Amino acid sequence: MTEEHHGDVSPVDGVLAALADPTRRQLLDLLAELGEVTATTLAEHLPISRQAVVKHLAVLDAAGLVTGRRAGREVLYAVRPAALNATARWMAALASDWDRRLATIKRLAEAAERDALPPDGEPRQS
């Protein structure tokens, strides 16, 4: 049990890396809209080749954001919300942590400022 706060080996980093690419986000939007489609179909909706789409889908699959299922000679991909949900929660918790820390700092700063002033509240000359 080391004292590290936010572990970096979580599935979160994979999701963040995957979502960093605009083309991959576009791909996810297409998948959510079209339902279950092949890489070839997806490539027809984008200005890139099928192979590029396949590589992106591999990254998204490794991140747990999509799933590929074989149907005859084609592979149908679909969106997978679980990993996205987990990352959203991770982010909200991190933001909440920052808020907590900042509130504490602000409170301490105000207390120190009060202490620095003389008891009668006279401001010191510069």
Add this chain to the structure above:
Amino acid sequence: MTEEHHGDVSPVDGVLAALADPTRRQLLDLLAELGEVTATTLAEHLPISRQAVVKHLAVLDAAGLVTGRRAGREVLYAVRPAALNATARWMAALASDWDRRLATIKRLAEAAERDALPPDGEPRQS
């Protein structure tokens, strides 16, 4: 008024691109822990040069995740939760949208399967 669903020009993409880098996430953790510190101080806690830290801070600043404030000859950086919160909400909404769509698809699929079966529910032989 195009029919695009999830706009990509939001502050979200900047945040995602910023969070994609592990070093940048480490930097944010350090900032949240140390409060207000300079790039030089941050560099002492990391295996990279001060200039690398400065560049990362510029990216984080552009994404709205950090703020730099001048104090004499040094610049103090601090964490900023607003953009992170916004992105967390964006992600949660997206995940919820996916859940909704998948539920609809599943419902339709089950209805279609019911229609394909004979009225008396007899399973067809393989």
Add this chain to the structure above:
DNA sequence: TTGATGTGCAACTCCACAGTTGCACATCAA
């Protein structure tokens, strides 16, 4: 004023990754 410390700017290297093309292999329909 001098030395020390800290920031800002610029040029450079290096590599991971997005995207491409070409071809071999598998599957469906005729």
Add this chain to the structure above:
DNA sequence: TTGATGTGCAACTGTGGAGTTGCACATCAA
């Protein structure tokens, strides 16, 4: 079987970005 369509693998190119070093400029303490 043949042709058409679709996937899988491999090699290659180009570029953005992470990181470095060197130096000029600003600020603080003596």
